[in-house]
Amino acid sequence: MTSPRCADSPQAAPGQLPTADARQVRRAALHLMRQDAQAFTAMIIFNVLAAGAGLVGPWLLGRIVNTVKDGGGVEAVDRLALGILVGAVAQLLLARHARYLGHRFGERTLARIREQFVERALALPTSVVERAGAGDLTARGTSDVAAAGHTLRDTGPDVFVAAMQALFILGAVFLLDPLLGACGVLGLTGIWFATRWYLRRARSAYLDQGASHSALAEVLSATASGARTIEAFGLRQRRIADSEEEIQRCVAARERTLFLRSVLFPSIDISYVIPVVTVLLLGGVMHDRGAVSLGTVVACALYLRQLSQPLDTILQRIEELQSSGASFARVEGLAAAPAGTTASTPPAASPATPATPSFAGAAFDDDRIEVDGVSFSYGDGADVLRGVDLSVRPGERLAIVGPSGAGKTTLSRLLAGIDAPTRGTVTVGGTPIADLPPSRLRRQIVLVTQEHHVFLGTLRDNLQIAAESATDRELHDALAAVGAEWAGDMPDGLDTELGAGGHRLPGAQAQQLALARVVLADPHTLILDEATALLDPTTARHTEHALAAVLRGRTVIAIAHRLQTAHDADRVAVMEDGQVTELGTHHDLVTAGGSYAALWHSWHGERPPTTDGDGDGTQAGPPCSEARSGRSSV
Numbered sequence: 299m300t301s302p303r304c305a306d307s308p309q310a311a312p313g314q315l316p317t318a319d320a321r322q323v324r325r326a327a328l329h330l331m332r333q334d335a336q337a338f339t340a341m342i343i344f345n346v347l348a349a350g351a352g353l354v355g356p357w358l359l360g361r362i363v364n365t366v367k368d369g370g371g372v373e374a375v376d377r378l379a380l381g382i383l384v385g386a387v388a389q390l391l392l393a394r395h396a397r398y399l400g401h402r403f404g405e406r407t408l409a410r411i412r413e414q415f416v417e418r419a420l421a422l423p424t425s426v427v428e429r430a431g432a433g434d435l436t437a438r439g440t441s442d443v444a445a446a447g448h449t450l451r452d453t454g455p456d457v458f459v460a461a462m463q464a465l466f467i468l469g470a471v472f473l474l475d476p477l478l479g480a481c482g483v484l485g486l487t488g489i490w491f492a493t494r495w496y497l498r499r500a501r502s503a504y505l506d507q508g509a510s511h512s513a514l515a516e517v518l519s520a521t522a523s524g525a526r527t528i529e530a531f532g533l534r535q536r537r538i539a540d541s542e543e544e545i546q547r548c549v550a551a552r553e554r555t556l557f558l559r560s561v562l563f564p565s566i567d568i569s570y571v572i573p574v575v576t577v578l579l580l581g582g583v584m585h586d587r588g589a590v591s592l593g594t595v596v597a598c599a600l601y602l603r604q605l606s607q608p609l610d611t612i613l614q615r616i617e618e619l620q621s622s623g624a625s626f627a628r629v630e631g632l633a634a635a636p637a638g639t640t641a642s643t644p645p646a647a648s649p650a651t652p653a654t655p656s657f658a659g660a661a662f663d664d665d666r667i668e669v670d671g672v673s674f675s676y677g678d679g680a681d682v683l684r685g686v687d688l689s690v691r692p693g694e695r696l697a698i699v700g701p702s703g704a705g706k707t708t709l710s711r712l713l714a715g716i717d718a719p720t721r722g723t724v725t726v727g728g729t730p731i732a733d734l735p736p737s738r739l740r741r742q743i744v745l746v747t748q749e750h751h752v753f754l755g756t757l758r759d760n761l762q763i764a765a766e767s768a769t770d771r772e773l774h775d776a777l778a779a780v781g782a783e784w785a786g787d788m789p790d791g792l793d794t795e796l797g798a799g800g801h802r803l804p805g806a807q808a809q810q811l812a813l814a815r816v817v818l819a820d821p822h823t824l825i826l827d828e829a830t831a832l833l834d835p836t837t838a839r840h841t842e843h844a845l846a847a848v849l850r851g852r853t854v855i856a857i858a859h860r861l862q863t864a865h866d867a868d869r870v871a872v873m874e875d876g877q878v879t880e881l882g883t884h885h886d887l888v889t890a891g892g893s894y895a896a897l898w899h900s901w902h903g904e905r906p907p908t909t910d911g912d913g914d915g916t917q918a919g920p921p922c923s924e925a926r927s928g929r930s931s932v
C-alpha cells in the first residue's frame with residue numbers, strides 16, 4: 299500500500315522514500331541561502347574582490363613586457379613588479395577570508411539540514427519507515443547528509459570562488475583585446491561539449507549509485523540484525539546471494555559513474571591547451587601586423603593559462619557537486635514523504651492531549667473509534683482483513699482474541715494508524731486515523747508491543763522522551779504506575795545512565811520503562827499487543843494491575859493472549875480469518891456457545907455446557923491463574 303502523497307512524490311518507487319526533483323533541490327538550496335543571507339552576501343563580496351585582485355598580476359606582467367620592449371627603465375619594471383606582489387598578497391588575504399566566510403556559512407547550513415532531517419525523519423509514519431527500510435533512512439541521514447555538508451562547507455565555496463575567477467579572467471581578456479578574447483572563448487568550446495555530455499548523464503548515474511548504496515546497507519543491516527534467525531533457518535547461502543546481488547548492483551552503478559569521469563577529464567585536459575595555443579598563434583600574426591602589442595598577447599595568453607586553474611577546480615568539483623546534488627535530493631526527498639506534519643508542528647488542540655501527563659483518564663466522547671467495512675492486504679497479497687466493522691467506545695476495555703494469523707496484529711496496526719485500510723475507514727472522533735498528523739496521532743493512540751528501546755542517556759532522558767516537561771515527581775509516579783519499583787534502587791536515581799556503558803536494564807525492566815513512557819505520553823487510547831509478554835507471570839500480573847489503575851477512563855484495546863485479559867475486559871471481539879466473528883461481553887459470548895465459549899471451556903478443561911445456563915468458567919471452573927493460562931493458544 300502506498301499512501302496518496304507518497305505516490306505523488308517525485309521519483310518515489312512504491313514503498314521507497316521519495317527523492318526531490320531538480321526544481322525542488324534548487325528551491326531548497328535557495329531557501330537555505332536566504333536563511334543565512336548576510337553570511338552568503340559577505341562571502342560573495344569577498345570572493346568578487348579576491349577574483350578582481352587575481353587579475354592584477356597578468357595585466358601588470360603584460361605592461362612589464364611592453365615597458366621592457368619600449369626600453370623603459372628598471373625602476374618602472376620594479377614598480378610594476380611590486381604591484382604584482384601587492385595584488386597577489388591582496389588576493390591571498392581576500393580569498394582566505396572569503397573561504398572562512400564560506401566555511402562558516404557551510405557549517406551553519408549543514409546544521410540546519412541535519413536538524414531538518416531529524417525533524418522530518420521523526421515525523422514519518424511508522425509504516426513508511428517500515429516499507430522503505432531502515433537502511434535507506436540511515437544512508438540518507440549519514441552518508442547523504444555528510445556529502446551535502448561537504449559540498450556546502452568545501453565544494454560549494456570552492457566552485458563559487460573558481461567561477462568568479464573564471465568570469466573575471468574572461469572579462470579581462472575581452473577588455474585587453476576582443477578578438478583574442480573571442481578566440482580564447484571559442485577554444486574553450488570543447489570543455490562545454492564534454493561537460494554537457496557528462497552532466498546529462500551524471501545525475502541519474504549518481505542517483506542510481508546512491509540508491510544501490512542504500513539497498514546494500516539495507517541487506518547488510520538486515521542480515522546482521524537477523525543473524526540468529528538466519529542461522530536457525532539455514533538461510534546463510536540465501537543471504538549471501540542477496541548481498542552479492544546488491545554488491546554487483548553497487549559495482550555496476552559505480553562503474554558507470556567512473557566511465558563518465560574517465561571521458562570527462564581527458565577531454566578537459568586537451569581543451570585547456572587549445573585556447574592558449576590559438577591566442578599565441580593569432581596574437582603572433584596580429585603583433586607582426588602591428589594590430590596588438592606584445593604585452594597584450596602575453597597578458598592574454600597568461601590569463602587563458604591562468605583560466606585552467608579555476609576551470610580545473612570547477613570541473614573536478616562538478617563531479618562532487620553532481621554526487622552531492624543527488625545526495626541532497628535524497629535528503630530533501632523526505633520533505634515529500636507522506637508525513638502528516640513535522641515534529642515542530644504544534645499538535646492541534648485536543649482535550650485528550652494535555653501538555654503534561656495527568657494520569658487522570660482522558661477518553662472523551664469525541665474519541666470514539668469506528669472501524670467501518672475495513673479490508674486490508676499487505677502489498678499485492680490477499681486480504682488479511684475482510685470487511686471488519688467495530689465500534690470502540692471511549693473508556694472501554696476491548697479484548698481481541700483469535701487464532702494465530704487471524705489478523706489481530708494487523709487490525710491493531712490499523713487502529714494505531716500505522717497502516718491505512720485498503721478499503722473502508724478507521725476513524726477516531728470522525729477523523730480517519732490515517733489522515734492524522736503523526737505528532738497528533740501519537741498523543742491520541744499508542745500501540746504498545748513487546749518491542750521497546752532503551753535509549754542511551756539517563757533514566758530521566760528515557761522517560762522525558764514521552765513528556766519533555768514532566769517533573770521528577772511525575773516521572774516517579776509513571777514508574778510507580780507500571781510497578782517499576784527497581785527504579786528506586788538505581789545508583790543515581792533518575793540520573794542513572796542507561797544502555798551500553800551504563801546500567802543495562804533486563805528485558806522486563808526495559809518493558810516497564812517503555813510502559814512508563816506510555817503513561818507519560820498520556821494518550822486517550824492504548825492498544826496493547828503482547829505488551830507484557832516478556833514479563834514473568836508474577837511481574838506481568840503486577841504490571842497489568844498497576845496499568846489497570848492508570849488506564850482507568852482511557853480506551854484500551856488489548857490483543858489478548860491470556861484469556862484472563864479477555865475475561866477482565868468490558869467486551870471481547872473474536873477474530874477468525876480476517877473477520878470479527880463474535881463481539882460481546884465475556885459472559886454473553888460464553889453463554890452464546892460459539893468459538894469463544896469453546897475456547898474458554900477448553901482452557902478450563904471443561905466440556906461445553908449443553909444447556910443455556912451460565913457457562914462462565916469463573917463460577918464453575920477453577921480460579922484463573924496466569925501460571926495455568928500461560929499464553930493462550932487462541
Ligand SMILES: Nc1ncnc2c1ncn2[C@@H]1O[C@H](COP(=O)(O)OP(=O)(O)OP(=O)(O)O)[C@@H](O)[C@H]1O
Pocket residue numbers: 676679682700701702703704705706707708709
Ligand atoms: N508484514 C506482513 N506482510 C505480509 N503478510 C503479513 C505481514 N504481517 C502479517 N501478515 C499476514 O497477515 C495475516 C494476519 O497476520 P496477523 O499478524 O495480523 O495475525 P495475528 O492474529 O496477530 O497472529 P498472531 O497471533 O500469530 O500474531 C497472516 O496471514 C500473516 O501471515
